[in-house]
Amino acid sequence: MTRQPHIARRAEELLGSAVAATAPVAGGDICTATKLRLSSGRSAFMKTLTHAPAGFFEAEAAGLRWLGEAGGVRVPDVLAVEADCLILGWVEPGKLTTEAASDFGRALATTHEAGAPAYGLDHEGFIGRLPLPNRSAPSWAEFYATRRVLPYLKLARDRGAITPEGAEAVEAIIGRIPDLVPEEGPRRIHGDLWNGNVIWTQDAGCCVIDPAAHGGHRETDLAMLTLFGLPQLPRVLQAYQEVSPLADGWSDRVGLHQLHPLLVHACLFGGGYGARAAEVAGRFA
Secondary structure: OEOOHHHHHHHHHHHOOOEEEEEEOOOOOOOEEEEEEEOOOOEEEEEEOOOOOOOHHHHHHHHHHHHHOOOOOEOOOEEEEEOOEEEEEOOOEOOOOHHHHHHHHHHHHHHHHOOOOOEEOOOOEEEOOEEEOOOOEOOHHHHHHHHHHHHHHHHHHHOOOOOHHHHHHHHHOHHHHHHHOOOOOOEEEOOOOOHHHEEEEOOOOEEEOOOOOEEEOHHHHHHHHHHOOOOOHHHHHHHHHHHOOOOOOHHHHHHHHHHHHHHHHHHHHOOOHHHHHHHHHHHOO
Protein backbone atom coordinates (compact mmCIF):
# COMPACT_ATOMS: atom_id res chain seq x y z
CA MET A 1 0.00 0.00 0.00
CA THR A 2 1.13 3.55 -0.73
CA ARG A 3 -0.30 6.76 0.66
CA GLN A 4 -2.60 9.09 -1.27
CA PRO A 5 -2.11 12.39 0.60
CA HIS A 6 -5.50 13.94 -0.23
CA ILE A 7 -7.49 10.83 0.75
CA ALA A 8 -5.35 10.24 3.83
CA ARG A 9 -5.71 13.81 5.09
CA ARG A 10 -9.50 13.75 4.70
CA ALA A 11 -9.74 10.45 6.58
CA GLU A 12 -7.48 11.73 9.35
CA GLU A 13 -9.68 14.81 9.78
CA LEU A 14 -12.73 12.64 10.32
CA LEU A 15 -11.23 9.78 12.29
CA GLY A 16 -8.74 11.66 14.42
CA SER A 17 -6.24 8.90 13.67
CA ALA A 18 -3.19 8.85 11.43
CA VAL A 19 -3.45 7.00 8.14
CA ALA A 20 -0.33 4.98 7.44
CA ALA A 21 -1.23 3.83 3.92
CA THR A 22 -4.00 3.77 1.34
CA ALA A 23 -4.85 1.53 -1.59
CA PRO A 24 -7.56 1.78 -4.25
CA VAL A 25 -10.30 -0.85 -4.10
CA ALA A 26 -11.98 -2.21 -7.21
CA GLY A 27 -15.71 -2.51 -7.51
CA GLY A 28 -18.64 -0.13 -7.83
CA ASP A 29 -19.28 2.35 -10.60
CA ILE A 30 -20.35 5.38 -8.57
CA CYS A 31 -17.84 6.13 -5.81
CA THR A 32 -14.08 6.07 -5.48
CA ALA A 33 -13.24 3.32 -3.00
CA THR A 34 -10.09 3.22 -0.90
CA LYS A 35 -8.70 0.89 1.75
CA LEU A 36 -7.09 2.71 4.66
CA ARG A 37 -4.51 1.29 7.01
CA LEU A 38 -4.60 3.28 10.23
CA SER A 39 -1.70 3.83 12.57
CA SER A 40 -3.60 1.82 15.18
CA GLY A 41 -3.28 -1.23 12.94
CA ARG A 42 -6.96 -1.25 12.07
CA SER A 43 -8.10 -1.11 8.44
CA ALA A 44 -11.02 0.94 7.14
CA PHE A 45 -12.93 1.43 3.90
CA MET A 46 -13.54 4.92 2.52
CA LYS A 47 -15.99 5.91 -0.21
CA THR A 48 -15.80 9.35 -1.80
CA LEU A 49 -17.84 11.05 -4.47
CA THR A 50 -17.21 14.52 -5.84
CA HIS A 51 -20.42 16.58 -5.87
CA ALA A 52 -22.40 13.83 -4.19
CA PRO A 53 -26.15 14.50 -4.04
CA ALA A 54 -27.27 16.05 -0.77
CA GLY A 55 -27.74 13.34 1.83
CA PHE A 56 -26.16 10.61 -0.32
CA PHE A 57 -23.66 9.21 2.18
CA GLU A 58 -25.74 10.16 5.20
CA ALA A 59 -28.59 7.98 3.94
CA GLU A 60 -26.28 5.00 3.49
CA ALA A 61 -24.81 5.43 6.96
CA ALA A 62 -28.26 5.70 8.54
CA GLY A 63 -29.40 2.58 6.71
CA LEU A 64 -26.41 0.58 7.90
CA ARG A 65 -26.94 1.66 11.50
CA TRP A 66 -30.64 0.89 11.37
CA LEU A 67 -30.04 -2.59 9.98
CA GLY A 68 -27.30 -3.19 12.52
CA GLU A 69 -29.64 -2.36 15.40
CA ALA A 70 -31.74 -5.42 14.52
CA GLY A 71 -29.05 -7.79 15.78
CA GLY A 72 -29.41 -10.01 12.73
CA VAL A 73 -27.35 -9.76 9.58
CA ARG A 74 -23.97 -8.10 10.07
CA VAL A 75 -23.12 -4.69 8.62
CA PRO A 76 -19.84 -2.74 8.65
CA ASP A 77 -19.23 -0.30 11.49
CA VAL A 78 -19.87 3.31 10.48
CA LEU A 79 -16.72 5.15 11.54
CA ALA A 80 -17.43 8.57 9.99
CA VAL A 81 -19.78 10.18 7.51
CA GLU A 82 -19.84 13.57 5.83
CA ALA A 83 -21.43 15.02 2.71
CA ASP A 84 -18.44 13.99 0.58
CA CYS A 85 -17.50 10.61 2.02
CA LEU A 86 -18.27 7.61 4.19
CA ILE A 87 -15.74 5.61 6.22
CA LEU A 88 -16.59 2.10 7.35
CA GLY A 89 -14.81 -0.63 9.24
CA TRP A 90 -12.96 -2.88 6.81
CA VAL A 91 -14.59 -6.25 6.08
CA GLU A 92 -12.07 -8.87 5.03
CA PRO A 93 -13.55 -11.05 2.27
CA GLY A 94 -13.37 -14.81 2.58
CA LYS A 95 -14.87 -17.95 1.09
CA LEU A 96 -18.49 -18.99 1.13
CA THR A 97 -19.22 -22.03 3.26
CA THR A 98 -22.45 -23.96 3.69
CA GLU A 99 -22.50 -22.97 7.33
CA ALA A 100 -22.10 -19.29 6.44
CA ALA A 101 -24.99 -19.55 3.96
CA SER A 102 -27.24 -21.01 6.64
CA ASP A 103 -26.15 -18.43 9.18
CA PHE A 104 -26.92 -15.67 6.69
CA GLY A 105 -30.42 -17.00 6.09
CA ARG A 106 -31.18 -17.08 9.80
CA ALA A 107 -29.63 -13.66 10.39
CA LEU A 108 -31.59 -12.09 7.53
CA ALA A 109 -34.81 -13.46 8.96
CA THR A 110 -33.92 -11.95 12.34
CA THR A 111 -33.33 -8.56 10.71
CA HIS A 112 -36.67 -8.70 8.94
CA GLU A 113 -38.45 -9.74 12.11
CA ALA A 114 -37.12 -6.64 13.90
CA GLY A 115 -39.77 -4.77 11.94
CA ALA A 116 -40.16 -1.11 11.04
CA PRO A 117 -42.44 1.70 12.25
CA ALA A 118 -44.08 2.04 8.84
CA TYR A 119 -43.71 1.25 5.18
CA GLY A 120 -40.96 3.56 3.99
CA LEU A 121 -38.54 5.57 6.11
CA ASP A 122 -38.29 8.93 7.81
CA HIS A 123 -35.87 10.25 5.18
CA GLU A 124 -35.38 9.89 1.45
CA GLY A 125 -32.73 7.53 0.11
CA PHE A 126 -30.86 6.54 -3.02
CA ILE A 127 -30.68 3.48 -5.26
CA GLY A 128 -27.48 3.75 -7.24
CA ARG A 129 -27.33 7.39 -8.31
CA LEU A 130 -31.10 7.74 -8.39
CA PRO A 131 -33.22 9.27 -5.63
CA LEU A 132 -35.31 6.75 -3.74
CA PRO A 133 -38.62 8.10 -2.37
CA ASN A 134 -39.39 6.73 1.08
CA ARG A 135 -42.45 8.69 2.18
CA SER A 136 -44.68 6.31 4.09
CA ALA A 137 -47.90 4.79 2.79
CA PRO A 138 -50.74 3.01 4.64
CA SER A 139 -50.19 -0.33 2.89
CA TRP A 140 -47.29 -2.11 1.25
CA ALA A 141 -49.18 -2.34 -2.03
CA GLU A 142 -49.59 1.43 -2.17
CA PHE A 143 -45.99 2.01 -1.09
CA TYR A 144 -44.61 -0.37 -3.69
CA ALA A 145 -46.75 1.06 -6.47
CA THR A 146 -46.22 4.76 -5.77
CA ARG A 147 -42.69 4.81 -4.32
CA ARG A 148 -40.99 1.94 -6.11
CA VAL A 149 -42.62 1.05 -9.42
CA LEU A 150 -44.34 4.08 -10.92
CA PRO A 151 -41.54 6.69 -10.40
CA TYR A 152 -38.98 4.50 -12.18
CA LEU A 153 -41.45 3.40 -14.83
CA LYS A 154 -41.97 7.08 -15.71
CA LEU A 155 -38.24 7.75 -15.78
CA ALA A 156 -37.56 4.67 -17.88
CA ARG A 157 -40.27 5.73 -20.32
CA ASP A 158 -38.91 9.28 -20.47
CA ARG A 159 -35.43 7.93 -21.22
CA GLY A 160 -36.68 5.56 -23.88
CA ALA A 161 -35.63 2.55 -21.82
CA ILE A 162 -39.04 0.88 -22.05
CA THR A 163 -41.51 0.90 -24.93
CA PRO A 164 -44.99 2.42 -24.55
CA GLU A 165 -46.42 -1.09 -24.80
CA GLY A 166 -44.04 -2.32 -22.12
CA ALA A 167 -45.00 0.54 -19.85
CA GLU A 168 -48.67 -0.29 -20.32
CA ALA A 169 -47.98 -3.89 -19.32
CA VAL A 170 -46.43 -2.75 -16.06
CA GLU A 171 -49.18 -0.21 -15.36
CA ALA A 172 -51.81 -2.88 -15.97
CA ILE A 173 -50.84 -4.87 -12.89
CA ILE A 174 -50.57 -1.95 -10.43
CA GLY A 175 -54.17 -2.30 -9.31
CA ARG A 176 -53.71 -6.04 -8.76
CA ILE A 177 -50.81 -5.78 -6.30
CA PRO A 178 -53.06 -5.85 -3.18
CA ASP A 179 -54.56 -9.14 -4.36
CA LEU A 180 -51.25 -10.68 -5.41
CA VAL A 181 -49.07 -10.01 -2.35
CA PRO A 182 -50.30 -10.63 1.21
CA GLU A 183 -49.79 -7.83 3.71
CA GLU A 184 -47.51 -8.83 6.59
CA GLY A 185 -46.76 -5.50 8.24
CA PRO A 186 -43.62 -3.45 7.60
CA ARG A 187 -40.35 -5.33 7.96
CA ARG A 188 -36.81 -4.01 8.30
CA ILE A 189 -35.30 -4.76 4.89
CA HIS A 190 -32.03 -4.06 3.11
CA GLY A 191 -33.79 -2.93 -0.04
CA ASP A 192 -30.97 -3.59 -2.55
CA LEU A 193 -29.88 -7.06 -1.56
CA TRP A 194 -28.29 -8.37 -4.72
CA ASN A 195 -25.31 -10.73 -4.71
CA GLY A 196 -22.77 -7.90 -5.00
CA ASN A 197 -23.94 -6.42 -1.70
CA VAL A 198 -23.35 -9.66 0.21
CA ILE A 199 -19.79 -10.23 1.42
CA TRP A 200 -18.69 -13.63 2.65
CA THR A 201 -16.11 -12.85 5.28
CA GLN A 202 -12.78 -14.31 6.30
CA ASP A 203 -14.19 -15.47 9.63
CA ALA A 204 -16.68 -17.73 7.79
CA GLY A 205 -19.49 -15.24 8.24
CA CYS A 206 -21.42 -12.79 6.10
CA CYS A 207 -21.84 -9.01 5.96
CA VAL A 208 -24.15 -6.84 3.85
CA ILE A 209 -23.29 -3.43 2.40
CA ASP A 210 -24.78 -0.59 0.34
CA PRO A 211 -28.35 -0.74 1.62
CA ALA A 212 -31.43 1.08 0.42
CA ALA A 213 -32.94 0.26 3.79
CA HIS A 214 -36.59 0.93 4.58
CA GLY A 215 -39.71 -0.59 6.04
CA GLY A 216 -40.93 -2.91 3.32
CA HIS A 217 -41.98 -6.44 2.44
CA ARG A 218 -39.49 -9.17 3.35
CA GLU A 219 -40.10 -10.99 0.06
CA THR A 220 -38.44 -8.01 -1.64
CA ASP A 221 -35.00 -8.86 -0.24
CA LEU A 222 -35.38 -12.51 -1.18
CA ALA A 223 -36.46 -11.59 -4.70
CA MET A 224 -33.34 -9.43 -5.10
CA LEU A 225 -31.13 -12.35 -4.05
CA THR A 226 -32.87 -14.41 -6.72
CA LEU A 227 -32.66 -11.80 -9.48
CA PHE A 228 -28.89 -11.79 -9.94
CA GLY A 229 -28.14 -15.08 -8.23
CA LEU A 230 -26.58 -15.86 -4.87
CA PRO A 231 -24.38 -18.90 -4.30
CA GLN A 232 -26.12 -21.53 -2.17
CA LEU A 233 -29.38 -19.56 -2.23
CA PRO A 234 -31.49 -22.70 -1.54
CA ARG A 235 -29.58 -23.22 1.69
CA VAL A 236 -30.02 -19.55 2.63
CA LEU A 237 -33.77 -19.79 2.02
CA GLN A 238 -34.11 -23.03 3.95
CA ALA A 239 -32.40 -21.52 6.98
CA TYR A 240 -34.47 -18.34 6.63
CA GLN A 241 -37.70 -20.30 6.80
CA GLU A 242 -36.55 -22.11 9.93
CA VAL A 243 -36.69 -18.76 11.70
CA SER A 244 -39.45 -16.99 9.80
CA PRO A 245 -41.65 -19.13 7.53
CA LEU A 246 -42.77 -17.41 4.35
CA ALA A 247 -46.37 -17.12 3.23
CA ASP A 248 -47.64 -19.76 0.82
CA GLY A 249 -46.89 -19.04 -2.82
CA TRP A 250 -44.09 -16.58 -2.12
CA SER A 251 -41.90 -18.02 -4.88
CA ASP A 252 -44.66 -17.33 -7.41
CA ARG A 253 -44.51 -13.64 -6.45
CA VAL A 254 -40.75 -13.19 -6.89
CA GLY A 255 -41.14 -11.55 -10.30
CA LEU A 256 -43.51 -8.93 -8.94
CA HIS A 257 -40.91 -7.84 -6.38
CA GLN A 258 -38.28 -7.75 -9.12
CA LEU A 259 -40.12 -5.10 -11.12
CA HIS A 260 -38.55 -2.29 -9.10
CA PRO A 261 -34.90 -3.30 -9.56
CA LEU A 262 -35.50 -4.12 -13.21
CA LEU A 263 -36.95 -0.66 -13.81
CA VAL A 264 -34.08 0.95 -11.88
CA HIS A 265 -31.62 -0.89 -14.10
CA ALA A 266 -33.56 0.20 -17.16
CA CYS A 267 -33.23 3.83 -16.02
CA LEU A 268 -29.52 3.49 -15.30
CA PHE A 269 -28.31 1.12 -18.00
CA GLY A 270 -31.04 0.80 -20.64
CA GLY A 271 -30.45 -2.37 -22.57
CA GLY A 272 -33.00 -5.11 -22.17
CA TYR A 273 -34.04 -4.32 -18.60
CA GLY A 274 -37.17 -2.44 -19.66
CA ALA A 275 -38.25 -5.28 -21.90
CA ARG A 276 -37.57 -7.73 -19.11
CA ALA A 277 -39.72 -5.72 -16.70
CA ALA A 278 -42.57 -5.75 -19.23
CA GLU A 279 -42.20 -9.50 -19.69
CA VAL A 280 -42.31 -10.10 -15.95
CA ALA A 281 -45.38 -7.88 -15.57
CA GLY A 282 -47.10 -9.85 -18.30
CA ARG A 283 -46.93 -13.00 -16.18
CA PHE A 284 -49.29 -11.38 -13.66
CA ALA A 285 -51.78 -9.99 -16.17
